[in-house]
Amino acid sequence: MRTAISWLVGLAVAGSVLAVAWFRPEWIVPAASSVQGNPSSVAVSPVPEVSPGTVPEAVSSLLEPGDLIGSGRAIAHPHGEQVCASGCAASRHPTPPLTWAKFQQLLARWQQEPLGEPTPALEELLFYGRQSLVYLRRVSEKALDEKRRRFLEEQLRRTHVVVSFRVVDEHGVVRVFLPPTRVPLDIRHEYLMDTHDLQPLVTSGTVKRVGLYHLWQRI
């Protein structure tokens, strides 16, 4: 009995360590700082754990528990720095780091643009996704109109998409099909697709947000 309890406790501790390493790697290895900006034009709420000019570089460090839980047909791969060197299918398509200074510029530009429309500054803020959300939560109430803040936060909280894929032959037969499958933005996944009268396929893809209504997909 005692041995069984010891095993269970050991497994729980090991699981916790793995979960922390995956979801909060900065707790184990401090995230590298990106270019520092001067947070002078937008007031910042004091948040001790992340300075205003620092953004975690890895998307994985911005994930929250449960973010990678999908439908079971998509398997997440760790985010990395790889670019399109040995083939784009192997790339993680990392989003560049967003600096505080750049965020300030975009926020200032967006405040000159009409609310609720697919404008350039808004769509760039949306492209940076979770990074913009981290900074937005540090912008003081006085620095941004409440209506705009709610709109932007609502959009930035759209961190997941549902993808579907098919290959239809000239006779109208669906030879390959991926049912609607939930995946987080910016994370490369391998997909488990159904095939008909065709050998199994190895497929992967990444989705990034590129606009108010539009998404970029590599598959």
Add this chain to the structure above:
Amino acid sequence: MAGPWFAVLRSGGDWQTLDRITLSNGRRTDRAVVQSRIWFADQAPEQLPLQAGDSVAVDPRWFASPAVARKPTQSATKRAVAGGGTLSHDGN
């Protein structure tokens, strides 16, 4: 498999054709289209009334010949070869 394909899609839009390809299972070869759909998670349907092996209406435009025949690009050919020739671009 051939690819990769890159596309910008509108959330909630209809199936978007990414490419026309040649599909072979070793016994027969067919022309086929590669199509994708995407939604923001809060707008997505839970299911699509579709599965592999189903039949769907073919839009003749999917397979219409281009007005001017084009040779496969070097990169497309390279990808098809790298993919083992399972799916290959047909010059689209």
